[in-house]
Amino acid sequence: MRIAIISDIHSNLPALESVLAKGAEMKIEMWYCLGDIVGYGPFPNECIELIRKHCPVVVKGNHDSGLLGETSVDDFNNLGQAAIKWTKKQITPENFDYLKQLPLISILDKITLVHASPAEPEQWTYVFTVRTAQDSFAAFTTDLCFIGHTHVPVIIGEDMSINTYQPLPNDSDQPKNRFLINVGSVGQPRDGNPHAAFGVLDTADWSYELIRVEYDVEKTATSITKAGLPGALAKRLVQGV
Ligand code: ZN
Secondary structure (H helix, E strand, O other): EEEEEOOOOOHHHHHHHHHHHHHHHOOOEEEEOOOOOOOOOOOHHHHHHHHHOOOEEEEHHHHHHHHHHHHHHHOOOOOHHHHHHHHHHHHHHHHHHHHOOOOEEEEEEEEEEEEOOOHHHHHOOOOOHHHHHHHHHHHHOOOOOEOOOOOOOOOEEOOOOOOOOOOOOOOOOOOOOOEEEOOOOOOOOOOOOEEEEEEEEEEEOOOOEEEEEEOOOHHHHHHHHHHOOHHHHHHHHHHHH
């Protein structure tokens, strides 16, 4: 089965639509979402509604949690705080209730799904260091764990190798490395590439691929300005930072 794993949409509808179109082209059969559907961008309700329609498995992100009042937004930067304040006025009661019932972590056979780190998911730790990566590996038991949150795609092996993914062996006696895979961000990439990012896992051979897809950045940027959201949120999308 070909599974697309998406994260950090951040209310960027043109980016999400491009990713869904690319997925249809790639014959994706299943969609998983790692949270942060809202925050920063101008289309919270539209994005939640598309996620509800396409993704049977979704976990909660820190911006979703901040909107719900479950996580303090004091730790968010000024842009993040301004966007949550704006989103609170836009969100429909149905979409609010949908976000509220999302779990923090989901474990499906060989795969763990979590927004930030499987080690205390509610702490929203950024996996950017060897220490946080090791803590993450200690906290999950599946072969693969998919994460988002940093908006920077990377594959970390349990041996602390970087970007050396090896598909899981079909023979369970064979030695294998476990992997922590960050799928990047659909709606606000921060690795210097403004194209929307998402991961595709094929369980037939356990191959994994990071996909980048162009979208109408200008459309989102214009809508950010029109909505009265901070202009810096539009500028960073164009630069992919
Ligand atoms: Zn995010």
